[in-house]
Amino acid sequence: xxxxxxxxxxxxxxxxxxxxxxxxxxxxxxxxxxxxxxxxxxxxxxxxxxxxxxxxxxxxxxxxxxxxxxxxxxxxxxxxxxxxxxxxxxxxxxxxxxxxxxxxxxxxxxxxxxxxxxxxxxxxxxxxxxxxxxxxxxxxxxxxxxxxxxxxxxxxxxxxxxxxxxxxxxxxxxxxxxxxxxxxxxxxxxxxxxxxxxxxxxxxxxxxxxxxx
Amino acid sequence: xxxxxxxxxxxxxxxxxxxxxxxxxxxxxxxxxxxxxxxxxxxxxxxxxxxxxxxxxxxxxxxxxxxxxxxxxxxxxxxxxxxxxxxxxxxxxxxxxxxxxxxxxxxxxxxxxxxxxxxxxxxxxxxxxxxxxxxxxxxxxxxxxxxxxxxxxxxxxxxxxxxxxxxxxxxxxxxxxxxxxxxxxxxxxxxxxxxxxxxxxxxxxxxxxxxxx
Numbered sequence: 001x002x003x004x005x006x007x008x009x010x011x012x013x014x015x016x017x018x019x020x021x022x023x024x025x026x027x028x029x030x031x032x033x034x035x036x037x038x039x040x041x042x043x044x045x046x047x048x049x050x051x052x053x054x055x056x057x058x059x060x061x062x063x064x065x066x067x068x069x070x071x072x073x074x075x076x077x078x079x080x081x082x083x084x085x086x087x088x089x090x091x092x093x094x095x096x097x098x099x100x101x102x103x104x105x106x107x108x109x110x111x112x113x114x115x116x117x118x119x120x121x122x123x124x125x126x127x128x129x130x131x132x133x134x135x136x137x138x139x140x141x142x143x144x145x146x147x148x149x150x151x152x153x154x155x156x157x158x159x160x161x162x163x164x165x166x167x168x169x170x171x172x173x174x175x176x177x178x179x180x181x182x183x184x185x186x187x188x189x190x191x192x193x194x195x196x197x198x199x200x201x202x203x204x205x206x207x208x209x210x211x212x213x
Numbered sequence: 214x215x216x217x218x219x220x221x222x223x224x225x226x227x228x229x230x231x232x233x234x235x236x237x238x239x240x241x242x243x244x245x246x247x248x249x250x251x252x253x254x255x256x257x258x259x260x261x262x263x264x265x266x267x268x269x270x271x272x273x274x275x276x277x278x279x280x281x282x283x284x285x286x287x288x289x290x291x292x293x294x295x296x297x298x299x300x301x302x303x304x305x306x307x308x309x310x311x312x313x314x315x316x317x318x319x320x321x322x323x324x325x326x327x328x329x330x331x332x333x334x335x336x337x338x339x340x341x342x343x344x345x346x347x348x349x350x351x352x353x354x355x356x357x358x359x360x361x362x363x364x365x366x367x368x369x370x371x372x373x374x375x376x377x378x379x380x381x382x383x384x385x386x387x388x389x390x391x392x393x394x395x396x397x398x399x400x401x402x403x404x405x406x407x408x409x410x411x412x413x414x415x416x417x418x419x420x421x422x423x424x425x426x
Contacts, residue, residue, distance in 0.1 A: 034285070036253075037273065039254075043346070063246075063324065064350075065348045069250060072250065072251055073250075084299075088324070088349060091347065091350075111276065111301070112301045113278075114327075134301055136278065136280075137277075161311050
């Protein structure tokens with residue numbers, strides 16, 4: 001299981017510094033949507049330059065103009081880029097093709113998708129499917145990650161989970177067998193980010209060991 | 214009727230230079246989603262600095278983190294910002310609240326929304342509703358702006374129309390009585406952008422006169 005650190009609502013130097021502090025405990029580093037919209041491709045480039053050995057995720061949340069946007073972030077150094085599952089199917093398909101051409105990856109963000117959309121998206125066998133409760137849903141409507149409603153994805157597809165994940169909520173997510181756990185403010189907003197990251201790492205590694213035994 | 218110039222797939226200096234060339238013929242200037250994702254808020258700031266008297270539209274395509282993203286672009290100089298109608302309702306609502314607080318405007322992008330979503334969005338009486346055929350739908354699936362399916366919006370709400378609009382397709386859109394016509398490549402990709410903008414302006418002004426007479 002990979003631990004992905006989401007960097008949002010901060011400057012590029014702050015993002016690089018935060019990733020450096022917790023680097024031993026995380027696998028993937030995400031340039032958050034707000035980092036991208038605030039500073040452009042420079043954030044992705046800075047993260048890939050500072051961490052060439054890590055997987056860099058560009059949370060592009062692409063909804064249109066897929067080829068241009070995906071080429072942009074792959075060229076800036078991203079290894080994975082996100083597209084909204086709620087986007088037109090042709091947009092998601094174009095993201096898959098662009099990733100194939102670059103030898104890179106697509107994460108399909110299932111935020112606010114219908115069951116019909118999720119079923120149709122299953123055709124993209126190589127994608128990572130991100131179960132996601134948005135920041136706004138968490139902050140204003142008490143939204144929590146719901147694992148039901150995504151039946152059929154487990155096992156056959158790589159799953160990521162995102163949205164207010166903490167050390168406390170982590171155990172409830174393990175049933176869906178995620179490949180990627182995306183954590184933002186539980187690390188970046190912690191009084192002691194290193195400690196928060198180390199504890200999450202330990203929790204994730206314990207799962208691996210349980211699965212092996 | 215306002216003519217909005219969408220600036221996409223170019224550098225910030227190119228965007229400012231293009232807007233300068235056609236400035237007499239356009240009312241609103243849009244920092245396109247790709248301009249924002251490529252260069253961040255700097256593009257919005259550059260456009261507002263160069264054109265303080267024009268309405269600057271930030272095509273943020275917000276899908277989450279509404280308060281942060283909208284504050285960001287309003288502070289950078291945007292007068293209008295876009296949110297996806299397909300986003301969680303709480304996100305759209307937060308965009309409306311943030312706009313109200315800043316005395317600015319929201320454009321709700323109806324790209325790939327369901328009829329149920331569009332009906333629910335009608336509650337946002339102050340928003341501008343953007344009928345939109347995406348770049349990907351145009352390029353790969355022959356998508357064209359369809360005015361049916363949006364019945365009930367006309368007259369009661371301000372409407373914008375976007376997606377491959379040209380001098381040739383303009384007349385077909387006038388039935389919906391748009392407040393804003395969004396044109397990108399028909400101007401920016403023309404051999405003679407000034408001439409293209411001037412002709413579109415003339416067509417728009419003729420509509421005004423027909424309506425008056």
